[in-house]
Amino acid sequence: MAKRIRIKDILINPKIGEETLVKGWVRTKRGNKNVAFIAINDGSTIKNLQAVADLEKVDEGLLKLVTTGACVSVSGQLVASEGKGQTVELIVSKLDVLGEANPEEYPLQPKKHSLEFLREIAHLRPRTNTFGAIFRVRHSMIFAVHKFFHDKGFYNLHSPIITGSDAEGAGEMFRVTTLDPSQPPKTDDGQVDFSKDFFGLETNLTVSGQLEGELGALALSDVYTFGPTFRAENSNTTRHLAEFWMIEPEMAFYELEDNMDLAEEFLKFLVQYALNNCMDDLEFLNQRVIEEEKVMKQEERSELSLIERLQFIIDNDFERVDYTEAIDVLKNSNPNKKKKFKYLIDAWGADLQSEHERFLVEKHFKKPVILYNYPKSIKAFYMRQNEDNKTVRAMDILFPGIGEIVGGSQREERYDVLKARIKEMDIPEESMWWYLETRKFGTAPHSGFGLGFERLMSFVTGMKNIRDVIPFPRTPGNAAF
Ligand code: ATP
Ligand code: MN
Secondary structure: OOOOOHHHHHHOOOOOOOEEEEEEEEEEEEEEEEEEEEEEEOOOOOOOEEEEEEEOOOOOOHOOOOOOOOEEEEEEEEEEEEOOOOOEEEEEEEEEEEOOOHHHHHHOOOOOOOOHHHHHOOOOHHHHHHHHHHHHHHHHHHHHHHHHHHHHOOEOOOOEEEEEOOOOOHHHHEOOOOOOOOOOOEOOOEEOOOOHHOOOEEEEOOOOOOOHHHHHHHHOEEEEEEEEEEEEOOOOOOOOOEEEEEEEEEEOOHHHHHEEEHHHHHHHHHHHHHHHHOOOHHHHHHHHHHHHOOOHHHHHHHOHHHHHOOOHHHOOOOOOEEHHHHHHHHHHOOHHHHOOOOOOOOOOOOOOOOHHHHHHHHHHHOOOOOEEEEHHHHHOOOOOOOOOOOOOEEEEEEEEOOEEEEEEEOOOHHHHHHHHHHOOOOOOHHHHHHHHHHHHHHOOOOOEEEEEEEHHHHHHHOOOOOHOOOOOOOOOOOOOO
């Protein structure tokens, strides 16, 4: 019995004339009364393999079961193809139907399906060209993340998923508990008594691995985490998931500039990796975006194609802009003066919304932008304060079509300053004692950032909704698959 060969491997190295065994799912079947052409896809590549069945040699009843979505095993001789669209094809000598797919019921018939509909059948959507391409690119990007840091001598650190620290955005966390929700133990003052809970304290799913990453950096110098993060933000946007993956490098002895340099190099590396290794899938996705934009108004269409946008990232230095300068640009911008922004920018100190970020990137600088030195009032407690006492060494990277893709900062390494800031922001100091101790014992300047993996994926694949770049999206009201 011949060994099954993946379609990808057949196409890379076709062994013309050899007996070949292929297994996969039927995309289409067409033909005439003499011959049937079966397009088989096994997910190893976007490309199908065409199997050619001579109706005199293949059982007619069996061939009836070869319908879109059915799983088949086919063996036969591999020959050079004279037809258009493929270089080789398989002349069927043996056909088995491993799993039927009743055409009356199978929802993925060969026609256009909306992305919304495909989200409702998330168990089957990996079988479409679009999602096959996305998930293969996703794998390549995961691999590229590890390659980048490994080659630079960083160590991967697993930060915990269940956390007892509620330092960052407590309101947005998912609680983890084994207490009976209908009858939780209570303290004397009527609060839930978490000392009786599994861990002996209140715990949640992590929103970020950063604080633990810092502990690692202050021992191993250069580390990164790459794990799932959870935010119970009840926002139904095209950029937010309740469960997403984040890459968080943390580096001792890096100042804000070094941090920006690393982030820019990292993003360029990832995009270049996709161009070098995922071209078949990117070409398909490129075409998909062109089709999608055909029905859009001229002004909503992108100036560049998907692949051109990727190349543009590599070819251009990111524009580094001080927050104060960005506020001036925004204040004097047309959409602000004509009140086209939903949130108008009137004064220094305003938090930037996605519409402002995208204006800066897409209309004003026409390049990816690194915004830095934000007002301390709109940023987290751990960011290093500047001498002006008003701003912190934060940096966000803004991308076209996405807005914020990276958020990072130089961290506050001075014990007294950090402690004062924690107090000022009403953060319970008791739960942060271990974090503060790193500033007491052998503190060092250090920096880091977080890249939202799905925001990167949206950018690389051109998918406009973040729900379409993760296999099983978690959003408010959705956790069925
Ligand atoms: P935003 O302002 O866009 O909501 P944020 O400021 O809350 O993002 P950070 O806390 O800085 O985000 O997180 C770092 C990165 O994680 C962001 O730059 C973004 O790429 C990504 N990210 C944040 N929240 C989400 C989310 N809900 N879903 C997917 N990615 C996210
Ligand atoms: Mn941010």
